[in-house]
Amino acid sequence: MPLVDIQLIEGVFDATQKRDMNRKVMDAMVAVEGEAMRGVTSVRVQEVASGGWAIGGKALTAADVKAMAGR
Template sequence: MPFVDIKVIAGVFTAEEQRRLVESVSEAVIAVEGEALRPFTHVVITETPSGSWAIGGEAMTTEQVQAKRAAG
């Protein structure tokens, strides 16, 4: 059964945004796999501490990601 783990940097998304992510991703997976597997579809968000996630060798902080979100 599907298990989706969404990894994010802690503090980037609000609790409401995380809830919407979990619900939206769940619905997308169920749309593909079929309604019968709804009870077996798991989606979780795992938060990584600020500064503990590197992209291209550069550690990213919550503030850096929030600035990128605001710019986009």
């Protein structure tokens, strides 16, 4: 049973974006594995607190990520 884990910084994506992400990732997995795997494949979105994720030793906030994305 495949499990796809998506980890995000909290506050960057809204509920609609996370639902779309979940659906599109599931569709991608089914495209690879076949439709029979849809019922046993899990996609999990986990959010890390803003400031709780670091790259290159610099903690990232939701505002930092949004600025990088031009939002």
